[in-house]
Amino acid sequence: MAAVIYRNDPAYDEAYLAGASVAFGVFDGVHEGHRFIIGEAANTAREEDERSAVITFDIDPDEMFAADKLKKLMTNEARIAKLAELDVDAVVVLPFSREFAAQAPADFLEVCFGGGVPRHIHIGSDFRFGNRAAGNVEDLRAWGAERGMEVHGHELVAERGVPVTSTRIRHLLGEGRSREAAELLGRPYGLSGTVRAGRGEGRDFGFATANLEVPGDMLAIGEGVYACYAVVDGARYKAAVNVGVPATFADEAKENIEVHILDFNENIYGQPIEVEFIEWLRPMRSFDSTEELIATVMGNIAWVRENL
Numbered sequence: 038m039a040a041v042i043y044r045n046d047p048a049y050d051e052a053y054l055a056g057a058s059v060a061f062g063v064f065d066g067v068h069e070g071h072r073f074i075i076g077e078a079a080n081t082a083r084e085e086d087e088r089s090a091v092i093t094f095d096i097d098p099d100e101m102f103a104a105d106k107l108k109k110l111m112t113n114e115a116r117i118a119k120l121a122e123l124d125v126d127a128v129v130v131l132p133f134s135r136e137f138a139a140q141a142p143a144d145f146l147e148v149c150f151g152g153g154v155p156r157h158i159h160i161g162s163d164f165r166f167g168n169r170a171a172g173n174v175e176d177l178r179a180w181g182a183e184r185g186m187e188v189h190g191h192e193l194v195a196e197r198g199v200p201v202t203s204t205r206i207r208h209l210l211g212e213g214r215s216r217e218a219a220e221l222l223g224r225p226y227g228l229s230g231t232v233r234a235g236r237g238e239g240r241d242f243g244f245a246t247a248n249l250e251v252p253g254d255m256l257a258i259g260e261g262v263y264a265c266y267a268v269v270d271g272a273r274y275k276a277a278v279n280v281g282v283p284a285t286f287a288d289e290a291k292e293n294i295e296v297h298i299l300d301f302n303e304n305i306y307g308q309p310i311e312v313e314f315i316e317w318l319r320p321m322r323s324f325d326s327t328e329e330l331i332a333t334v335m336g337n338i339a340w341v342r343e344n345l
């Protein structure tokens with residue numbers, strides 16, 4: 038379990054990273070590729086008896102530069118918490134801003150490490166930094182060479198010949214390919230939310246649903262019906278889940294995730310739950326009759342009961 042240290046905390050010691058072995062990046066999803074380079078940073082630290090750290094930002098830079106098409110895999114809090122579970126001494130969180138990002142590559146590095154230059158830095162070969170992402174691994178190497186920092190630029194971890202990236206995982210999830218996304222993440226994709234009151238019809242239909250309204254920039258998972266696990270108060274249950282505003286009730290409905298938790302009958306309005314997406318079952322669709330909707334959803338619930 039790593040310590041989480043914020044650079045803008047007045048108590049932060051600028052020399053903290055001096056001599057350390059670090060991995061640097063955003064790390065949305067904390068996927069297999071991310072864990073590989075963080076593991077390499079930890080290995081170097083062990084071999085050389087140095088401190089190990091992950092350096093990341095408080096927000097995802099895409100929140101500033103690509104907000105309209107952003108589909109984050111994790112909230113910033115969850116990302117930092119997940120990084121802190123890894124086997125490193127610390128997660129150092131740098132404040133990200135437009136001004137910070139707009140600096141020329143060398144200035145950007147000066148701000149990041151001027152007060153304490155790491156001895157080793159591990160990054161993937163696609164690592165870019167500074168204004169318009171103009172800095173690359175070679176620039177980092179040149180900067181490091183003058184300051185005693187060794188740069189380890191790793192070939193990207195690939196699966197079926199294609200690099201594992203957050204972008205690739207977002208595309209898979211958008212197409213409902215939750216199984217493949219889980220392989221690249223190293224765990225099922227999960228989404229958290231607070232349960233809101235729905236229209237209350239699900240209960241009359243024979244399947245109560247916990248409804249979540251997930252903001253668009255956190256809705257990486259594509260529309261459809263999925264076999265899932267729901268985690269409520271630390272307990273894990275099978276669940277049948279609809280993603281997308283229900284097409285049959287498009288005029289009245291707002292919620293975009295509806296979770297039927299199997300063998301569960303408690304009032305959880307206002308409570309946080311987490312949904313883990315395991316298997317895509319079918320596209321979401323509009324039904325001509327309530328009977329057909331109920332029969333189809335009951336079939337999905339039965340599938341989850343038998344197969345998960």
Ligand SMILES: Cc1cc2nc3c(=O)[nH]c(=O)nc-3n(C[C@H](O)[C@H](O)[C@H](O)COP(=O)(O)O)c2cc1C
Nearest residue numbers: 235236237238239277278279283284285297321322
């Ligand atoms: C597993 C599952 C699959 C669903 N599939 C669909 C669907 O394909 N089309 C649709 O319009 N609604 C679908 N729904 C949503 C139901 O229509 C919705 O849960 C119901 O209208 C009750 O809404 P309420 O909880 O807001 O009252 C599905 C719900 C669940 C739990």
Ligand SMILES: Nc1ncnc2c1ncn2[C@@H]1O[C@H](COP(=O)(O)OP(=O)(O)OP(=O)(O)O)[C@@H](O)[C@H]1O
Nearest residue numbers: 061062063064070160161164193194201202203204
């Ligand atoms: N598959 C991978 N193998 C090794 N290192 C990786 C891999 N993917 C990313 N990295 C490295 O991890 C750090 C964090 O990367 P970043 O947060 O940009 O993730 P990403 O998966 O490349 O995301 P995106 O798809 O949004 O570019 C960077 O140093 C990057 O080069």
